[in-house]
Amino acid sequence: MNDQLFKxxxxxxxxxxPQRAEILKKExxxxxxxxxxxxxxFRYIDRTQFYKVAEATPDLAHVQILVRLKSFEVIGEKQSKRLIAxxxxDSAEIELVWFQGIRWVEKNLKLNQVYIIFGKLNHFNGKAQMAHPEMELFSKENVTKGNLSLQPVYSSTEKLKQFSLDTKGIQKLTANVLEQLADKIEDVLPHYILQKYKLxxxxxxxxxxxxxxDSKSLKRAQTTLKFEELFFIQLKMLRSKLLRTYKxxxxxxxxxxDKFNYFYENLLPFSLTNAQKRVIKEIRSDTQKGIQMNRLVQGDVGSGKTVVALMSMLLAIDNGYQACLMAPTEILATQHYHSLKALLKDDFVEIALLTGSTKKKERKVLFEKLASGDLAILIGTHALIEDTVQFKNLGLVVIDEQHRFGVEQRAKLWRKNVIPPHVLVMTATPIPRTLAxxxxxxxxxxxxxxxxxxRKPIETIHLYETQRLRMFGLMKREIALGRQVYMVYPLIQESAKLDLKNLMDGLEVMAREFPLPQYKFSVVHGQLTAKDKEYEMQRFxxxxxxxxxxxTVIEVGVNVPxxxxxxxENAERFGLSQLHQLRGRVGRGAEQSYCVLMSGVKLSKEAKIRLETMVRTNDGFEISEIDLQLRGPGDIEGTQQSGILDLKLxxxxxxxxxxxxxxxxxxxxxxxxxxxxxxKHQTLKKFFSVKRNGISLDKIS
Known part of the structure; x- marks a missing residue:
């Protein structure tokens, strides 16, 4: 097969x-x-059904009608120019309107001819009307040939349509490619797999x-191409794991x-949970095998991932190695640094923080200690992967929220030692099993x-706008007990499109209900400078x-037990995973905590499911599964940036x-x-060095 033809x-x-090619590339x-x-x-339309003009109604998505063209004229000037036909x-008359491509349409219309028209029907001034219909001359031949029983609909844009690259135009080009390459398309999966799964x-x-x-042939084609797509992702990943294991x-x-034992026996401020002990044992086992560890630790907000990471780093230090922890933002890196410093006490292990804000003088000292091996643990952001950061003997890399880092960024850390360091990935975003x-x-x-x-489970309550007094009552009761309250708003300023309670309006209401000096407020939002934000946070x-x-700036980086x-506020406007992350900001002390979801009375079906789920369960993994079903994988935090979920079908x-x-x-x-x-597997082997038929595998060295 000549793979070059496909390229x-x-x-x-x-x-x-050239012109159409340029627009196809860009759009x-x-x-x-x-x-x-x-x-x-992206969808298919059943073109077997024809309607009469009088039968067709605006509530139908699209309709197909046989009509005879009676007249057409161009009216209006400049922006208001339009073509009306x-x-x-035999049931009624219909008006057809074009606002774009007028010259081309007018040139091709033929009076008194019968057309198949297809589009969305509306009524204007009591008359049936269709804007920018698809039209073709009727003949028995084109009913069987031109109108498939299931007509595909391709994504198009206004610019593509200007070059006649609407659904019909794209389909025509696809037919040309298939005609040219049909005999060159070989199977990408071994024959026995096709037989086994009836593909x-x-x-x-x-x-x-x-x-x-027909729908049966479409379903089988979709299943085949989906299987191929997911199969090659797994083939690439599992081969990578295999190579790592053996090579x-x-x-x-x-x-x-001593470090690990002393920390466990004298410094650990609480008993480890059975889950934490199990994960530490798994890490201990991985690091004794003589092969590079690559382990993902998933845990809900507040489940104790940081302690597991720290004890893994102490394990590395006890064996003569250094460790580092890379976080995606300065706020998170700084939070990890302070958390670890507090756990380790002062001089037990030397630990440092490196971010974009670290001054040149501090960096010089830090780099010297790192190169000599005096610095045991380095916490930082992307700054860790810079070439100037050289470890004496890096043995363990901990990566927080891996999906925010690219493959090449992670690989740069691995190259900082002759033998690649062990890798521990942590995520507080529970990931559904299929997505993981x-x-x-x-x-x-x-x-x-x-x-x-x-830790007591957080009690979650859903209240409507009309029940606001109950919310105020809960706040006053908790504040009287010496506790504190978060109030989160989705917007800072008025939006003409969304009728939301915004932060500034909320502050006015709150000031009346909670007057100074008895009650004091911190105000934090994205338009504040980093310095002001930090000042307000620290007051709280x-x-x-x-x-x-x-x-939602407080979603990450604030820990107030x-x-x-x-x-x-307006909880119906937030995604499930975001609601769950926000809820995780409370419940960090021993006292009972509460999450109140305030919403309007009118809720969509999806919003109801989200709020009911939050009230029913605190399990982040169950919530992530429901979130995946509701939103799809592309919207789950971080997966769009990961690149691996660039799925076509x-x-x-x-x-x-x-x-x-x-x-x-x-x-x-x-x-x-x-x-x-x-x-029987030679086809698969070829795919590690060849790209063809739209499926690509990077060569793994």
Whole structure:
């Protein structure tokens, strides 16, 4: 097969040319033939049904009608210029209107001819009207050939449409590519896998996704292409894991030494939960095998991931190595630094912080200590990956919220030692199992699914706007007990589009209900300078103010055990994972804590599910599963930046069974044939160095 044909620049395709190629590249990221083949329709319309003009109603999504063209004229000037045509069938008359492409449409219209018109019907001044309909001359031939029973609809834009690259135009180009390449399309999966799961050949799948003959052929084509997409993600990830297991050496942490034991016996301020102990044992086991550890630790807000990370770092130090922790923001890095300093006391282990704000003089001292090995633990942001940061012997890298860092950024840390350091990834965003399988398929996964002893579950209450007095009563009661309250608003200023309670209005209401000097406020939002934000936060942390009125800026980076109430205004406007993260800001002390979800009375079905879920459960993993079902993977925090979820067709919230079958198949392949040397796996082996038919695998060295 000639793979180069699939890489042919799109301008060489019949019907494209330089101008159309430029717009396809800019608007649809279609650069080559293979990009067009994987530019899949996003929905399909049943074109077998015809309506009469009198039968068609505006509540129908789209209608198809046979009409005879009676007249047409261009009226108006400049911006108000439009083309109006009148057509009819034996039931009524319909008006067809165009505001764009007027010259081209006018040139092609033919009076007294019968047309198939297709589009969204509306009524204007009591008359049936259709704006910018799809139109084609009626003939028995084009009913069977031009109107598929299931017509694909492709994503298009105004600019694409100006070059006649609407659904019909894109479909025509796709037909040209398939006609040219049909005989060159080979299967990408071994034949026995196609048989086992009753999948199409790759050629059939591409034909039927773009030109389905019926719903059955479409379903099978979609299943095949989804399986292929998820299969190759798993193949790449699990091969990477296999290579790491057998080919990448890892430092051996052979002993549990003085630092670890002294901390555990004398400095640890609370007993470890069974979940924390289990995860530490898993890390201990990983670091004794002589291969590089790559482990993901998932744990809800407040589950004690930081202590697990610290004890892992002490394990590295006891074995003569240094450790570092990389966080995505200065706020988080600084919080980790202060948390670890507080746990370690003063001089037990030397620890330092490196961020973009670290002064040149401080950096010089820090770099010297790092190179000599005197500095045991370095906490920082992206600044850690700079070439000037040189460790004497880096043994463990802890990465907080991995999905915020690119692959190349992480790899730079691994190269800072002759033998790659062990890698421990932490995330406080509970990730659904299927998403973890796709995002972190090459990592071993540990879960801290237990809260520290003495923590009471947060009580979550949903109140409507009409029940605001109950909310004020709870706030006053908790403040009288010496506790503090968060109030979170989604906006800072009025929005003409969204009727939301905003922070400034809220402050006015609160000032009347909670007058000075008895009650004091901190106000924190994104428009404050970093210095002012820190000042306001610190007042609240020190207990100088009782109520923090804030936007979601407090979602990360604030830890106030004395805060016992979280009030979220317009809670229906927040996503589930965001609500859960905000709720996690309270419940950090031994006292009972509360989360109050305030909402309007009119709620969408999805908003009701979100708020009911929050009231029913505190389990972050259950919440993340529901969030995935409601929003899809692209919206879950961070996954869009990860790059790995650039899926063309598969949707892991809907295609969990396909994902599991694909992963199971890959595991079986590597168990039987780890080097892909068997004849039946030669197609797969080729994919590690070749890109073809729209599927790409990077070569793994």
């Amino acid at each position: 042919t620049p799109i301008e060489y395709l019949k019907g494209v040319g 649809a990221a279609i650069f080559k033939y293979e990009d067009l083949l994987s530019y899949y329709p 009148k057509a009819y069938d 199409n050949s790759h050629k059939e799948a591409l034909l039927h996704i773009h030109f389905p003959t 990448f050496k890892g430092n051996v942490f052979s002993q549990v030494g 399988m796709t995002l972190y398929g090459d990592l071993d996964v540990s879960m801290i699914d237990e809260l520290p002893a003495g 942390v020190k207990g100088e103010t009782q109520i923090m009125v804030a936007t 004395n805060a016992s109430v979280m009030i979220i 598969a949707d892991i919230s809907q295609d969990q069974q396909i994902l599991q079958e694909a992963r199971k198949t890959v595991i079986e392949i590597f168990e039987e044939d780890p080097d892909l040397n068997l004849e």
